[in-house]
Amino acid sequence: MNAQQLSDIEACRSLVLEFAARIDNGQAHTLGELMTLDASFARPTMPDVVLQGRETILAAFSARPKHLVSQHLNLNIRIRLTGADTAEGHSMVMLFLADANDELVPGKGRKTGAPLLGTWTDTFVRTPEGWRFKDRRGMATLHA
Numbered sequence: 001m002n003a004q005q006l007s008d009i010e011a012c013r014s015l016v017l018e019f020a021a022r023i024d025n026g027q028a029h030t031l032g033e034l035m036t037l038d039a040s041f042a043r044p045t046m047p048d049v050v051l052q053g054r055e056t057i058l059a060a061f062s063a064r065p066k067h068l069v070s071q072h073l074n075l076n077i078r079i080r081l082t083g084a085d086t087a088e089g090h091s092m093v094m095l096f097l098a099d100a101n102d103e104l105v106p107g108k109g110r111k112t113g114a115p116l117l118g119t120w121t122d123t124f125v126r127t128p129e130g131w132r133f134k135d136r137r138g139m140a141t142l143h144a
Contacts, residue, residue, distance in 0.1 A: 009079045011131040012087050012124045019133070020072035020093070028061040035133045036125060044093065044118035044138030069098040069110060074120075085126035093118050093138070114144030 015034055022030055032054045035041075041057045042050045051057045073094040081087045094117055098110040105111075123135040 005081055008081060008087065008126070008131065012079045012089055012122075013077050015124065015131060015133060016074050016077050016089060016091055016120065016122065019136075020074055023061075024070050024072055028064065029058065031061060032058050035136075036127060039133050040135045040137075041133075042137045044095070044116065044120075044140045047137065047139045050137075067100045069100045071096040071098075071112075079124075087124040087131070089120070089122035089124060091120045091122075093120055116140055117142040 019031065019034055022028060022034075035054050035057065037054050038052070039054055039057060040050050040052050041060075042048070051060055073096075075092040075094065077089065077091040079087055079089045094115045096112045096115050098112040100110075102110045118138055118140040121137045121139070122133060124131050125134045126132075
């Protein structure tokens with residue numbers, strides 16, 4: 001593997017982490033910067049509801065309850081280049097949710113329920129702006 005391939009893999013891996021960080025930091029309105037205009041997306045909790053197009057995806061995130069606090073842990077991120085400008089990725093996600101209205105306990109944070117475990121299957125493409133999500137499909141696999 002050469003330096004360019006390693007750089008491409010890292011760019012795609014970084015997209016996976018950045019996607020979660022933006023949601024967790026209340027910046028879901030900026031997720032469009034990580035996607036192609038014609039991207040498709042399905043949440044792990046609704047894998048059969050595939051959203052088509054960047055604007056549709058952003059509208060779904062803007063409808064997310066404002067009191068919802070999330071913490072995503074992305075694990076076992078594997079990226080494979082499938083061409084000079086394409087790649088696929090597979091990763092696991094552990095998602096914790098809490099209510100922002102609940103007490104924030106010093107040294108403990110907010111109370112949360114059991115995590116949801118799932119997977120992401122991603123398709124990435126290189127654009128003039130860099131690597132972007134072309135397709136992102138989630139699937140819940142375990143819950144309490």
